[in-house]
Amino acid sequence: MKNIVIGRYIPGDSFLYRMDPRVKLIALFLLFVAVFVIDELWVMGGALLGILILLPLGKISLKKVYFGLRPLLFLLIFTFVFQILFNTQGRLLTTLRLEFDPLNTAIAGGLFIAWLFLKRFTKFTFLSFLGVFAAILTVLSQLTIYLPFGTYTIAIYEEGLLFAIFILLRLIIIVTLSTILTITTKPTDLNLGLERVLKPLKVIKVNTEEIAMIIGIALRYIPTLLDEANKIILAQASRGVDFQEGKFKDKIVQIISLLVPMFIISFQRSDELANAMEARCFVPGKPRTRLNQLIWKPLDSVVLAVTFLFMVASIGVRILW
Amino acid sequence: MSILTLKDVFFSYGKTPAIQNLSLAVEAGEWVTIVGPNGSGKSTLTKLIIGLLAAKSGEIRVNDLTLSESTVQKIREKIGIIFQNPDNQFVGVTVKDDIAFGLENLSVPYPEMIERIDTYAKAVGMDEYLEKEPSQLSGGQKQRVAIAGTLAMHPDIIIFDEATSMLDPEGRHAMMAIMEDLKRQGKTILSITHDLREALRCDRVVVMHEGTILKSGEPSVILRDEALLKQARLTLLEPFKYMNELSSQKRLTDQWEAILWESALTL
Numbered sequence: 001m002k003n004i005v006i007g008r009y010i011p012g013d014s015f016l017y018r019m020d021p022r023v024k025l026i027a028l029f030l031l032f033v034a035v036f037v038i039d040e041l042w043v044m045g046g047a048l049l050g051i052l053i054l055l056p057l058g059k060i061s062l063k064k065v066y067f068g069l070r071p072l073l074f075l076l077i078f079t080f081v082f083q084i085l086f087n088t089q090g091r092l093l094t095t096l097r098l099e100f101d102p103l104n105t106a107i108a109g110g111l112f113i114a115w116l117f118l119k120r121f122t123k124f125t126f127l128s129f130l131g132v133f134a135a136i137l138t139v140l141s142q143l144t145i146y147l148p149f150g151t152y153t154i155a156i157y158e159e160g161l162l163f164a165i166f167i168l169l170r171l172i173i174i175v176t177l178s179t180i181l182t183i184t185t186k187p188t189d190l191n192l193g194l195e196r197v198l199k200p201l202k203v204i205k206v207n208t209e210e211i212a213m214i215i216g217i218a219l220r221y222i223p224t225l226l227d228e229a230n231k232i233i234l235a236q237a238s239r240g241v242d243f244q245e246g247k248f249k250d251k252i253v254q255i256i257s258l259l260v261p262m263f264i265i266s267f268q269r270s271d272e273l274a275n276a277m278e279a280r281c282f283v284p285g286k287p288r289t290r291l292n293q294l295i296w297k298p299l300d301s302v303v304l305a306v307t308f309l310f311m312v313a314s315i316g317v318r319i320l321w
Numbered sequence: 322m323s324i325l326t327l328k329d330v331f332f333s334y335g336k337t338p339a340i341q342n343l344s345l346a347v348e349a350g351e352w353v354t355i356v357g358p359n360g361s362g363k364s365t366l367t368k369l370i371i372g373l374l375a376a377k378s379g380e381i382r383v384n385d386l387t388l389s390e391s392t393v394q395k396i397r398e399k400i401g402i403i404f405q406n407p408d409n410q411f412v413g414v415t416v417k418d419d420i421a422f423g424l425e426n427l428s429v430p431y432p433e434m435i436e437r438i439d440t441y442a443k444a445v446g447m448d449e450y451l452e453k454e455p456s457q458l459s460g461g462q463k464q465r466v467a468i469a470g471t472l473a474m475h476p477d478i479i480i481f482d483e484a485t486s487m488l489d490p491e492g493r494h495a496m497m498a499i500m501e502d503l504k505r506q507g508k509t510i511l512s513i514t515h516d517l518r519e520a521l522r523c524d525r526v527v528v529m530h531e532g533t534i535l536k537s538g539e540p541s542v543i544l545r546d547e548a549l550l551k552q553a554r555l556t557l558l559e560p561f562k563y564m565n566e567l568s569s570q571k572r573l574t575d576q577w578e579a580i581l582w583e584s585a586l587t588l
């Protein structure tokens with residue numbers, strides 16, 4: 001747990017790193033709008049292509065983006081498959097008839113178990129999953145020797161396929177863009193950018209500076225509290241509390257034995273922190289100068305203009321096409 | 322005129338008084354060590370001095386400012402505090418951010434802020450760690466960052482509230498060296514501890530017990546006063562034990578005294 005990096009910031013240097021965090025946030029927002037508005041496959045493909053060109057220019061390897069996508073892979077596949085299976089609008093494109101007989105079902109099951117076993121040793125869990133999935137489908141649809149005891153027909157419709165592809169691309173683009181943002185922006189800069197971008201909310205009496213201060217302190221203390229939680233888990237484990245196993249009732253006892261000390265420690269900590277902050281002349285709401293200066297560069301204007309135009313264009317295409 | 326004056330200060334959290342009839346005057350450039358057992362009111366005293374707590378009666382003055390709601394901010398600007406727990410006073414996400422925190426609060430302009438961060442990070446030997454996060458630092462390093470953050474605000478008085486008690490011996494020694502350095506620069510230091518070794522090099526030791534001052538005087542006198550220290554539940558340092566023993570046998574020569582004092586300084 002020690003190596004958890006909040007926000008996944010990876011030090012580096014490229015124009016993506018040098019961009020003003022305010023611009024990154026606004027650009028991200030504009031692109032999100034665009035991605036949701038687009039309903040033409042070629043525009044969406046163009047957007048994806050744009051990102052693929054952006055990555056090497058910004059010196060971000062595909063691998064890092066993949067790490068950002070990885071936790072969501074199964075969600076992506078699930079929504080994709082779900083759309084294909086259950087959306088029956090539009091023209092029927094193709095069908096795939098699966099016939100389950102004892103032999104091919106056993107083989108399919110065996111393949112799946114083999115994958116479960118192999119996934120501990122291979123790095124390419126996702127790719128191997130796709131391979132095994134395809135193999136299972138092939139076996140079930142082609143290899144029917146005995147009398148099948150059941151059949152299932154997968155029908156793929158035009159709308160379903162299109163919709164599935166759109167959702168997939170949308171999610172991939174959104175996650176990729178967010179990953180680029182968190183990889184290239186320090187959490188503190190992100191926080192500062194957010195504070196500035198949300199400044200107009202002051203009109204409706206939202207104190208953006210205080211919110212930013214709270215987020216900043218949370219960012220600062222999450223690693224420390226994680227450390228603390230680890231220590232408590234170890235201490236409780238040495239007293240015989242088992243955090244790995246146990247019935248539901250035991251689990252609750254375990255959680256309480258972690259939460260209670262965490263709560264007390266955090267309370268005391270926040271009290272001392274507040275004292276330390278006040279001792280260093282912090283007065284809530286008083287204007288302060290800032291160490292982190294945001295400097296608007298020509299590049300920022302260009303990026304903002306380009307993303308804005310892209311958004312307007314996507315809206316235009318949607319309305320006029 | 323004294324830089325810090327407390328007159329008949331009284332404070333209680335509930336019914337039992339935590340500070341009572343406490344009067345103390347600290348001169349500019351003086352290094353005063355306050356010693357006392359747990360719960361004797363040392364931390365309460367610091368909180369009173371910078372107005373984190375308000376005294377029930379009595380008067381606290383810094384230079385010519387009397388502590389009150391209208392002067393508390395001015396007074397805080399003149400006093401820096403290093404607290405006991407290195408983790409709970411680290412506000413910034415990085416060393417640099419943390420040193421900057423107080424400067425931001427004082428609205429120091431950006432170029433000067435950069436300059437001061439540089440100067441004081443160097444002064445405590447943390448200039449190579451500016452981009453590091455607290456989880457990558459030792460307790461002693463975090464305390465040094467806290468000192469840099471405080472010094473950068475240019476306070477007249479610096480209070481160390483058991484700032485060494487959570488550090489390893491190395492961290493403690495580094496901290497003592499910094500205090501000596503500050504003394505040489507003419508800063509007023511108020512250091513609070515229940516480790517008598519930290520009282521050897523100061524100008525004056527104040528012994529606190531149950532919220533009041535039992536006695537104050539030069540380290541060479543106070544640190545040898547067994548009865549006094551016992552009353553404050555503190556134990557005599559070894560070399561002073563020998564010193565007292567020798568003196569009770571009328572065998573304490575100047576030479577012995579010097580040797581024992583030296584050996585105390587190496588503890």
Ligand SMILES: Nc1ncnc2c1ncn2[C@@H]1O[C@H](COP(=O)(O)OP(=O)(O)OP(=O)(O)O)[C@@H](O)[C@H]1O
Pocket residue numbers: 334335339357358359360361362363364365366483515
């Ligand atoms: N927030 C509080 N609420 C109630 N009582 C308190 C509070 N803080 C301290 N006290 C009490 O006030 C007295 C003085 O406490 P204080 O923390 O000033 O002692 P101290 O000399 O700093 O002790 P230590 O050496 O443990 O730091 C103690 O009896 C303590 O129990």
Ligand SMILES: [Mg+2]
Pocket residue numbers: 363364365483
């Ligand atoms: Mg204390």
